[in-house]
Amino acid sequence: TQLLEQSPQFLSIQEGENLTVYCNSSSVFSSLQWYRQEPGEGPVLLVTVVTGGEVKKLKRLTFQFGDARKDSSLHITAAQPGDTGLYLCAGALNNNDMRFGAGTRLTVKP
């Protein structure tokens, strides 16, 4: 069982649609990060959220950290084919322990 559950596991949408992916846990995290990973490459950091209830925007991407710091969501507006990839959330349990979810594999069709 994963410490961080990501949903949906797979998502295929048309260009221009909006989407939200989720990252849930029963554990409390001191911070949470979102990464995007393309095939054959390492994950690339998108954002770090630290405070419960925090919302961060990165162009068309909106990240939210739950009030209790146990969950997070990533919303993408007007998805583009370049958004295609594996979206991973990672929670920091303590100063040294960062746990990753299994990811949401997003495909945006032109």
Added chain:
Amino acid sequence: DTGVSQDPRHKITKRGQNVTFRCDPISEHNRLYWYRQTLGQGPEFLTYFQNEAQLEKSRLLSDRFSAERPKGSFSTLEIQRTEQGDSAMYLCASSPARRLYGYTFGSGTRLTVV
């Protein structure tokens, strides 16, 4: 500094052979992490260095696995007597002392044990 470098990118080895991977982190980063990722899964923590000290090891890291970071610079991960279950992507990441800056990952080493 162009980021975290890992070498080789791909390695195919026969079961029972030893393999060694190298990671060159971002020079200003004193923390270095090794993760393993299998198909359909997120990265799993293996071990962590702060400078040259190995501070934490996952239970996933059996006695066939050893990691070093001499002089707090590059790191090596060695797997002895490889097994087919060791086939995976091995990812290295580095970060500054303040983890809020997040991890910078390398492109990984894809290991295939045949």
